[in-house]
Amino acid sequence: MKKHTPIALALLAALSFHAHSTTQASTENVTLGAAVEPSVAEVSLQSLTAEQLVAATNRDTVDTSEVESASEEAVESLKQQLKNAKPGEVIIIAPGRYANLGVVELIADGITVKAEQPGTVLLTGLVQLVAKGDDITLDSLVFTEGGPAERFGGVRLEGMRNTLQNSTFYYFNDDYEYEPDERRSEYPRYLWVSLWGKDGKVLNNRFEGKQKRGTLIGIQKIIDDKADNHLIEGNIFYSQKKNRYDELAIKEAIRYNGNSWEAIRIGDSKSSQWPSATQFVNNLLVDSDGERELISIKSGENRIAGNTIFESASMISLRHGKANVVENNVIIGNHKQDTGGIRIYDENHVVRNNYLVGLRGSGGQIAGNADVRGGVVINTGIIDVKNNEKLDESVKGKELNKQWTPKNVRVENNTLVDVEFGMVHGNQGHRVSLFDNSEVETIFTGDRISFRSNVVYNEGEDLQALRADLATPLTNPSYSNETYYGQVHGIDGVPKGASQQKPTFTKFGDFYQFAEGGADVSKLHVLTADEIGPSYRLVK
DSSP: OOBBOSSHHHHHHHHHHHEEOOOOTTTTTTTTTTOOOOOOEOTTTTTTHHHHHOOOSSSSSEEEOOOBBEEEEEEEHHHHHHHHHHHHOOOEEOEEEOOOOOOEOSSSSSSEEEEESSSEEEEEEEEEEESSSSSEEEEEEEEEEEEEETTSSSSOOOOBBBBEOOEEEEEEOOSSOOOTTTTTOOOOOOOOOOEEEEEEEEOOOOEEEESSSSSEEEOOSSSSSSSSOOOEEEEEOOOSSSOOOOGGGSSHHHHHHHHOOOOOEOOOOOGSSSBBBOOEEEEEEEEEOOOSSSEESBBBSSSEESSEEEEEOOOOOOOEOOEEESSOEEOTTTOBBTTTEEEESSSSSSESSSSSEEEEEEOOOOOOOTTTOOOEEEBSSSGGGGGGGOOOSSSOOOOTTTTOOEEEEEEOOOOOESSSSSEEEEOOOOEETTEEEEOSOOOOOOEEEEESSSSEOOOOOEEEEEEOOOTTBBBBEEEEEEEEESEESSSSSSSEEOOOSOOOOEEETTTTEEETTTTOOOOOOOOOOSSSOOEEEEEE
């Protein structure tokens, strides 16, 4: 295996950082839960590309064309070894293509399953490794040239303290049946990874080329008041695309076939009012256009922090659940169509110190504020949170999968530069359900939303710093030291506590540090695959 020199000259020309310490990709050096140390971002956005971010030029290369197929006897032997492993056993797998392992349950506690040489064990065909025991580690495996043997993924982490690390999922889209059903022409939803237990870890993996319907990583929150405490850190998500199999060609099924393409979903609507306390931190998401929800939060007390999102036509979505924190993320749209920032439902969230640049919403081709992919979008909902109404699974029309109106949300010290739609107070229309297009007649606007020390800096005449609607004002909002430099749409002027004066700034690379507020860029970092992800990269 050829070792490339450290960061290529072309990448050095595009990316320059102050010295810093980062989470190491090598499983020998990884410190579980260790955060990337903040550094001042000094990035030339004019020359930054998706290919540079994900190139991993300082990683060992594995030429998969040189990996030979394992015999049927070797495949069966591995399967039996995994199924019959003893507690604490370390199973080291020799290089090879191991085809069609099927569903294999790992029952024993404390076992480790790892490649003899990272990246040279290819699990092909239909496969699912189910970690049913506790303290199980899956290390340095490659899932490719096949697909999940069951819809909850190639890896299903059950039990306690189980880990997937230093592994790669590469275009793992094949071999399972993928046709619309007869009932409503809906395509199946297959995940790549699912987490069911507590204290799981997904560390320094690469997920590339998911192009069939289904969330990439799904955290299946159990309906209880005990936090999951999962850690998803140091991973690379690259090139997630929908409609490569014409899923949206069926007009009557577009709405649900266009759903369930998230990079990660933490919880679901039925478990949404319980805490997950999952950390999704220091991950790199590039060219991921699955759907509106890139990072879909459907539970409480999660932290989404330190991530780099680049050229992804999607958003961080606080869809359900309470008391989530979104901080220190860098979202770079690079003027790509349908790129957005953060959208908000439900209560008690904190959105702070995020840096959003070059976002291009929905091209202005939509009526009102409905479904705008803006910088920070305070959506409307179907319940009267001002008078303490709540969604309730037992109340028809007010079930937990509906839209909980935002309340008690703090939006502070965020920077939005060159964004088509900056701060958005939504007047979104709401349909009765995914399968019923009737409009909900009465909607409600966000209550007690606090905006403090945010800066929107939009120099272009067609860029809106604030987009609101006189007919659907927020109730009891507060504004302190806000700067909205740019066009204002839908209302006359900016609210009291906000200014339209041009802010002053210092530039670090192409990043702005504003004297008036906004994000503290010393807490920001633009991640690359030379710092996170697996210790190797695949070549063919």
